[in-house]
Amino acid sequence: MECPPSAPPTRQSDRFGVYEAALARLEEEGLIYPAFESRAEISRAVIAREMAGNWPRDPDGVPIFPFRRQEISDAERARRREAGEPHVMRLDMARAVARVGTIYWQEAQGNPLGRPIPVTADPLGWGDVVLARKDAPASYHLAVVLDDAAEGISHVIRGKDLFQATSIHRLLQELLGLPAPVFHHHRLILDIDGRKLSKSSGARSLATFRTTGATPDDIRRLIHLPPRGGKAEPDTAETQTS
Structure with a gap:
C-alpha cells in the first residue's frame, strides 16, 4: 500500500x-x-x-x-x-x-x-x-x-x-x-460470507494482488475505500469484498 x-x-x-x-x-x-x-x-x-x-x-x-x-x-x-x-x-x-x-x-x-x-x-x-x-x-x-x-x-x-x-x-x-x-x-474488511479476511480462511494476500499488477488504488477500490487523497467513508459499518 x-x-x-x-x-x-x-x-x-x-x-x-x-x-x-x-x-x-x-x-x-x-x-x-x-x-x-x-x-x-x-x-x-x-x-x-x-x-x-x-x-x-x-x-x-x-x-x-x-x-x-x-x-x-x-x-x-x-x-x-x-x-x-x-x-x-x-x-x-x-x-x-x-x-x-x-x-x-x-x-x-x-x-x-x-x-x-x-x-x-x-x-x-x-x-x-x-x-x-x-x-x-x-x-x-x-x-x-x-x-x-x-x-x-x-x-x-x-x-x-x-x-x-x-x-x-x-x-x-x-x-x-x-x-x-x-x-x-x-471496522473490519469482510468476505462475502461476513467473515474477516485471514490466511486461515484462504483470503488472497497483498502479495498475490501485486503479482497480478494491482496498484494500491486498485485494492482500495476492491474493498470500497476511496483512492489515496480521497474522502474517507464514515467508520460505521463493515466493508465487504468477494
Whole structure:
C-alpha cells in the first residue's frame, strides 16, 4: 500500500529477555503461576462442567480455563516445574484484578484522532489467560504491551476484533507500570460470507494482488475505500469484498 515504515520493525525474537524479565516480575509478585493441565485435560474438564450446567466462555467464544490455582499448592507446582513437567504460565486473573481495581482505556471515536471516551475494562471475563508457553516465551497479550511501550506508541490502531482483548492489555500495562496509549478499533474488511479476511480462511494476500499488477488504488477500490487523497467513508459499518 506504499506506506513506508518510520523505523525498522521490532523482532520479538530479539526481545525474549525483555519478556522473561516481565514474567519474572509478575511471578515474584505472585500474579502468575505454572499450569500443568494438558489440552486434553482442559477439554474433558470443560465438557464435564458444561454437562453439569452452562460454563462461561471468554469474549472470543473459548471456554474459560476450568481449573483453579488453589487446586494445587504452590509448593507442588514448584516441585513439578523443577522436575521439568510441561507447563504454561497463566495470569491469576482474580488476584491481578484485585491488585489494580477498576481500570479504563481511552477509545478514539470515529477515527484514530477522534475524541477519546473512557471504556471500562473487564479482564475477569477472560479467565486465567496464558502469558507464556514452552514454545512461545510470551503470548501476544504480553508481547504487544511490552513492545508498544518500548516503541513509545501513543495511539494503537487495530481491528475491532481486538476490542475486548484491550481489557487484558490494560491490565498488564497497569501491573507492569507501562504507559496507556489511546486505542482506536476500526471496522473490519469482510468476505462475502461476513467473515474477516485471514490466511486461515484462504483470503488472497497483498502479495498475490501485486503479482497480478494491482496498484494500491486498485485494492482500495476492491474493498470500497476511496483512492489515496480521497474522502474517507464514515467508520460505521463493515466493508465487504468477494
